[in-house]
Amino acid sequence: MRRLIFDAEHEEFRASVRRFFCNEIAPHAAGWRKQGYVDRRAYSRCGEQGYLLLWADEKYGGAGIADFRYEQIVYEENIRHGEPGFYINLHSGLVAPYIGKLGDEEQKRRWLPRCVSGEAILAIAMTEPGAGSDLAGMKSSAVDCGDHWLLNGSKTYISNGQIADLIIVAARTVPDQRYGIGLFVVEADMPGFKRGNRLEKMGLKAQDTSEMFFDNVRVPKSNVLGDATRGFGYLQQFLVGERLIAAIDSMAAAQTAFDITLEFVQSRRAFGRPIGTFQNSRFVLAGLRAEIDAAQTFVDQCVLEYNARRLTADEVAGAKLVASELEGRVVDACVQLHGGAGYMEEYRICRLYTEARVSRIFAGSSEIMKEIIGRGLGLDERKLK
Structure with missing residues (x-):
């Protein structure tokens, strides 16, 4: 389309x-x-x-x-x-x-x-071993020491963790305030900063993901982004762009899986004819084609709204939810149409399958996206009590 x-x-x-x-x-x-x-x-x-x-x-x-x-x-x-x-x-x-x-x-x-x-090369360190989607629950801390901040804590699942030169680190700056968080730019050569081992993942093998440790890292005041107590609000503000990019990537992956599978079923033969000529193959791909076109139109509209600075948190949550869930369905169906070949890593559909699984988790899980959309509908228990 x-x-x-x-x-x-x-x-x-x-x-x-x-x-x-x-x-x-x-x-x-x-x-x-x-x-x-x-x-x-x-x-x-x-x-x-x-x-x-x-x-x-x-x-x-x-x-x-x-x-x-x-x-x-x-x-x-x-x-x-x-x-x-x-x-x-x-x-x-x-x-x-x-x-x-x-x-x-x-x-x-x-x-x-x-x-x-x-x-x-850039990275951002938000997630902690005990605080994933609940950013306000992070334990990493930064203490104001006059001319610098003293940063302590650990982070996990940090993308670009092994190769990053500049890492934006979220840490608690106001101990008694749930949302009292600051954002600090840690440079890779700062004493006290240490990278953990590269974490082994299901997919995205070329993308390095790591733990990070901060032991009395002296962060100059000149490395603080914005107000050192308003970091939580900043993180929320930038999540709209992050989730839109996640939706864009999911749609690109779904389209790629569809394209290579269409080519595969046209050339692979069974019982004397291309497997794409069987009704099941045609019906599966026809359904996926319609779903991809519909979801792509939605995501593209969100891009225009983002350009116009009108894209809202619940709208982009919908795009991220729809795109990531569709990506999962598409790659699963396409592996099935590849048969045994779909389970072999030499075929790209195998990698697309394992790469897709995290899309429903990062940038906010599907469950979190539904929660945001529901609240946008006015279905917030705090308002309905």
């Missing part, structure tokens, strides 16, 4: 981005999956092409493109033709905006040019 939100300029940009990912990223993907992390060169090559932090102002080295559709194209093409474990979406769309929107001029000049070029 033709996607109506893109103009000719967007499609020209997509063609260029696709060539880059096909030629520069995809050939290295197998090696990255084997070693468990993406080479730093991937980020610098993207930086050279101008594909990182497209939104960043020209004075920081960016392209100054306010139209989020261009970022959407980069993320989609990386999923479809690059390597899903190459987390440029996290770097450009999830973490860097904290610096771009909360940072003062000195901080932006110090960090953004290195992020735009790919010299500095």
Whole structure:
């Protein structure tokens, strides 16, 4: 189905981005999956092409493109033709905006040019062993010591954890206030900061995920983003963009799974004819085609609303819920249509299957998304008591 939100300029940009990912990223993907992390060169090559932090102002080295559709194209093409474990979406769309929107001029000049070029790789550390979706329950703490903050605690499941140079760390700054949290930029060479082992995951083998430990890390006051007591509100504010990116990625993965399965059933034969000619195959793929088109239209509309700064928390929760749940159904059905081949890692559908499972968990689980949508309907127990 033709996607109506893109103009000719967007499609020209997509063609260029696709060539880059096909030629520069995809050939290295197998090696990255084997070693468990993406080479730093991937980020610098993207930086050279101008594909990182497209939104960043020209004075920081960016392209100054306010139209989020261009970022959407980069993320989609990386999923479809690059390597899903190459987390440029996290770097450009999830973490860097904290610096771009909360940072003062000195901080932006110090960090953004290195992020735009790919010299500095970004991560964000929110999740803790005992506090996942409940960010207000985090135990990591930062104590004001006059000219610096003293940071202690641990984080887990941190994407880009092994290769990140700058890590935005959320920590409690007001002990007796549930939402008294600050955001601190920890630089990789700061004494007291230590990375744990790379965590073994079900999928996304090229994406390094780690534990992090902070033992009396002295964080200069100049490394605090915004108000050191309002971090919880900042985290909530940026979740809209994070969940939209998650929805975009899920739709790109679902479309990819559909495409490779359609090609497979046209060539694979059983009982003397292509398996795509069996009614079951046609009906399964027909149903998936309709669902993908419907969900993609919804997500694309959310992108336009995000561009217009009108996208709400409950609307993006709906997009993230629909897209991630659909991704799970699509990859499952497509593995089935591949038969035994679908269980073999040499076939991409096998990797798409294992990669998809986390989509219903990160950026807020499906259950959390339903809770947000329900509250948006006025079904909040605090209001109905």
